[in-house]
Amino acid sequence: MSAQIIDGKSIAANLRADMAKEVEKLKTSGITPGLAVILVGDDPASQVYVGSKIKACKEVGIESFEHKMPASSSEQEIRHVIKNLNENPDVHGILLQLPLPDHLSEVQEDLVQTIAPEKDVDGLTTTNAGKLFLGHNDGLVPCTPQGSLKLIHSVETNLSGKHAVIIGRSNLFGKPMAQLLLQENCTVTTAHSRTQSLPELCAQADILVAAVGRPKMVQDDWVKPDAIVIDVGINRMENGKLCGDVDFDTAKEVASALTPVPGGVGPMTIACLMENTLKAAQAD
Ligand SMILES: NC(=O)c1ccc[n+]([C@@H]2O[C@H](COP(=O)([O-])OP(=O)(O)OC[C@H]3O[C@@H](n4cnc5c(N)ncnc54)[C@H](OP(=O)(O)O)[C@@H]3O)[C@@H](O)[C@H]2O)c1
Incomplete structure (x- = not known):
């Protein structure tokens, strides 16, 4: 059976509509x-x-x-x-x-x-990274991991005990994503360019998150049947079109849910940037 395609575009549009109401309220104050x-x-x-x-x-x-x-x-x-x-x-x-x-x-x-730090809506300062690491919820969390977690939650609310594999360990994405999934009580593995047996490791993941920047690197045999797959990569192909790090057409036959590129994580990043700005303004 083909995977549910997680529609980041429409989830982000709903988030923006909710936020517009919050912004309106703040403006009246x-x-x-x-x-x-x-x-x-x-x-x-x-x-x-x-x-x-x-x-x-x-x-x-x-x-x-x-x-x-x-x-x-x-x-x-x-x-x-x-x-x-x-x-x-x-x-x-x-x-x-x-x-x-x-x-x-x-x-x-x-x-x-x-x-x-209180204006750092990308969540990249040591103060905000430290707050995330310590599990304090008053910091600003990087937008792309925050948006990716919302997409995972759109198909599965209880992530406790699930094995999450994140490919990529950047400060911008991989590390904060690992912290967010740890807070959700996942068992988290962070993979990178030196990881051995990457396909076999990925094939054990209930939640597979790819943030590498290599077009279609994740093949269908890297995906555990019924896994949730989040594709963060943005790669431009020779024909000018965008594609992710996951081979969408084959992976969708194995996963239970999968994000497309474009229209998956990208719009969520921007919606979460708006959310962080609103949070910073509310804290003012
Ligand atoms: N959708 C969005 O809004 C959004 C936002 C941010 C980023 N992105 C996209 O996400 C991708 C990653 O972004 P980033 O900023 O995290 O990139 P980055 O800083 O370049 O990090 C890439 C990570 O991938 C790992 N890697 C590289 N080759 C690998 C391989 N063959 N096997 C396993 N791991 C490998 C690297 O490992 P090492 O650490 O060992 O070098 C590194 O940890 C890019 O395509 C970027 O455009 C999308």
Whole structure:
């Protein structure tokens, strides 16, 4: 039997509609949530992502502040913009669109850490990462893992005791995803480029999450029958179309539920960014 296709697009649209009501309520108490997005350089993919985030802000009623900076910007110039946004009371969330241009790659992490933790809607500062690690629920959690967990919950509410395998250990996704699933009482295995016997390991997973960036790497024989499969990867194929890290057409014949690319995790990332901005504004 073919898997249930988890419709991230429609789940995200419902989330945004609910949030729009919350934003309206907050506005009546005199607070308009504000999200500042800093885009350095003219990477086409980053421009598309920023455009989608600003569009989502409009839909939900969040005010957006776009800071476009030239690719040649220095570390000091970016620090200065972040400092001003940290001090701006109209801004509740600050997002530094990554990756930064090559000449800034070595200071990218330092720049992220200059964002005030209470405005760090990407959840990447040590304060927010530490809160997630310790299980404190007053921090801001990275958007893509948060959205992925919502998609898993849309098909299965009780994850206790399930074996979750996450392929990928980035700070942005793999590590926070592992923490979220651990909090759900899953038994979590984090795999990466040095993991041995990866297909066999994945085939033991009740929940399989792929975040690698390798088109169609996860084949149907990597998928345990009736597993929930979340495909985080975004890869552009030669024909210009997007595909995930999972071979969708074959995996859907084995899994119980599966996210498509596009239309799965991507829209949830943006919806959770809106949620984090709202949370930051509510805490103001
Ligand atoms: N849908 C969304 O909203 C969204 C958001 C964020 C990211 N993404 C996508 O998700 C993917 C991953 O993003 P990321 O930022 O986490 O990437 P990343 O920082 O490049 O991390 C990739 C991870 O995959 C592991 N890996 C690489 N080759 C592997 C292999 N052959 N076998 C097993 N593991 C392997 C790496 O292992 P090592 O650590 O050992 O190098 C690393 O941990 C990308 O396609 C990205 O575009 C999507």
